Amino acid sequence: MESKRLYFIDIIRAFAIIMMLQGHFIDTLLDITYRDLNSIPFAVWSYFRGITAPTFFTISGLIFTYLLLKAKEKGLEKQRMRKGIIRGFFLIFVGYIIRIPILQWLFGSFNTYFLVIDVLQCIGLSLICIIILYFLSAKKTFIFSLTTVFIGICIFLTEPLYRDLNFENIPLIFRNYISKSKGSIFTIIPWFGYIAFGAFLATIFYKNLGKRYFKTITVGSFISIGTILIFYSSYILCEISKTTNIKLFLDAASYNYLFTRLGNVFIYFAFFYTFEKHLKFPLILKIGQKTLSIYVIHFILIYGSFTGIGLKLIGKTLTPWQAVFGALTFITCVCFISFYYVKTNTFLYKNLRNFFDKLKSNQNNG
Numbered sequence: 001m002e003s004k005r006l007y008f009i010d011i012i013r014a015f016a017i018i019m020m021l022q023g024h025f026i027d028t029l030l031d032i033t034y035r036d037l038n039s040i041p042f043a044v045w046s047y048f049r050g051i052t053a054p055t056f057f058t059i060s061g062l063i064f065t066y067l068l069l070k071a072k073e074k075g076l077e078k079q080r081m082r083k084g085i086i087r088g089f090f091l092i093f094v095g096y097i098i099r100i101p102i103l104q105w106l107f108g109s110f111n112t113y114f115l116v117i118d119v120l121q122c123i124g125l126s127l128i129c130i131i132i133l134y135f136l137s138a139k140k141t142f143i144f145s146l147t148t149v150f151i152g153i154c155i156f157l158t159e160p161l162y163r164d165l166n167f168e169n170i171p172l173i174f175r176n177y178i179s180k181s182k183g184s185i186f187t188i189i190p191w192f193g194y195i196a197f198g199a200f201l202a203t204i205f206y207k208n209l210g211k212r213y214f215k216t217i218t219v220g221s222f223i224s225i226g227t228i229l230i231f232y233s234s235y236i237l238c239e240i241s242k243t244t245n246i247k248l249f250l251d252a253a254s255y256n257y258l259f260t261r262l263g264n265v266f267i268y269f270a271f272f273y274t275f276e277k278h279l280k281f282p283l284i285l286k287i288g289q290k291t292l293s294i295y296v297i298h299f300i301l302i303y304g305s306f307t308g309i310g311l312k313l314i315g316k317t318l319t320p321w322q323a324v325f326g327a328l329t330f331i332t333c334v335c336f337i338s339f340y341y342v343k344t345n346t347f348l349y350k351n352l353r354n355f356f357d358k359l360k361s362n363q364n365n366g
Contacts, residue, residue: 006205008276009063010288012055012268017291019052021298021334022327028302028311029318029326041320053119053186054194054261055268060123061198062205065130065148069141069206077139084131091124091292098296098305117176117184120295125177125188126195133199145203148196155193156258160251162189190258197262201269215273222270229263286339293338301334 026045037043064084071080099114133151137144167175176184208214228236237253240246272279287294296305304310311330318326 006066007280007285008273009059010285011276011279012059012272013291014284014288015272016052016056016059017287017294018331019049020056021294021331023049023052024298024302025327025330026323029314030316030320030323031318032316034320051261051264051268055265056119057123057191057194058198058265061126061130061195062202064127065199065202066205068134069202072139081131081134084127088124088128091120091127094296095120095124098299100306101308102306103308112172113183115173115176116182117186119186121177122186122188122191123195126192129192130195130199141203141207145200149200152193152196152200155190155196157248157252159190159258160248160255193258194262219270219274222266222273226263226266226270229259229266233259233263287335290338294334297337298334
């Protein structure tokens with residue numbers, strides 16, 4: 001029987017985090033005069049950069065849900081659900097912490113920009129939502145599977161309805177999760193859609209991984225569905241709109257980045273799952289397991305967390321070749337720091353979990 005360890009997940013996470021590192025570095029420092037979409041190298045770079053976040057969100061939903069289902073198999077789902085909730089709140093906490101401008105506050109300068117929502121808060125809240133959906137599905141894998149794929153499709157289809165909503169009457173700390181009007185980079189919708197699709201894929205892997213020809217069928221399905229989503233999803237949505245006379249499908253087709261990016265993600269999955277055995281290098285797997293540390297370190301170095309002093313102060317001044325070699329150096333340095341000088345999030349995460357354990361113990365004794 002084939003091993004149930006999904007190495008390709010760590011491989012994809014490693015690829016996505018490296019793409020994010022180079023993407024943020026080049027986007028922050030490349031001279032504006034070289035940002036021409038008519039230039040083939042920049043257009044290709046820009047296109048593939050746009051796939052990074054969908055890949056990271058989808059793979060996050062897949063790995064978290066797969067581990068949850070594996071825990072159920074071992075009778076440890078309650079512990080995994082509790083751990084997931086703690087993990088979710090921890091990511092939200094870290095997401096806010098790394099944006100706090102301590103030096104500005106010390107000099108009496110305050111603003112609300114640190115409340116904007118980025119990747120960590122969005123993934124953290126999404127993991128909590130996955131646990132809630134799993135609980136509401138009565139912990140039934142089949143019901144949960146149908147629920148997640150249905151929610152993912154609905155979120156993508158209804159994007160035109162919430163694209164420009166502002167929600168002025170909602171407190172800013174909550175509004176930033178659903179509106180980009182105050183600077184949020186990611187919002188819970190539509191990005192939870194990718195997490196939901198990842199969770200759906202996890203149920204497929206969990207139920208069928210040991211079956212004969214599963215890998216062949218899965219890779220073929222990823223390629224087929226991915227190709228359809230990339231090249232034909234807009235056409236399909238238009239045809240559905242004509243048939244049903246529902247304008248929403250036409251609106252979704254006119255700005256169809258969600259389904260097409262999901263198609264790109266599936267093609268990535270097909271490639272890395274196919275060549276999993278050939279890409280299973282210890283260094284790559286280690287990078288895939290250190291994504292949180294790498295993210296935090298890169299954020300501090302580029303954007304100057306806490307101090308405001310980061311590479312962004314250089315400004316958009318680099319030539320393409322300077323940006324390329326600079327990105328390679330930056331990736332190497334960030335990974336080196338993560339591997340040898342940072343204990344990931346172990347200390348904080350361990351103490352946060354101990355705090356919740358003591359809180360639960362006091363409630364039980366009370």
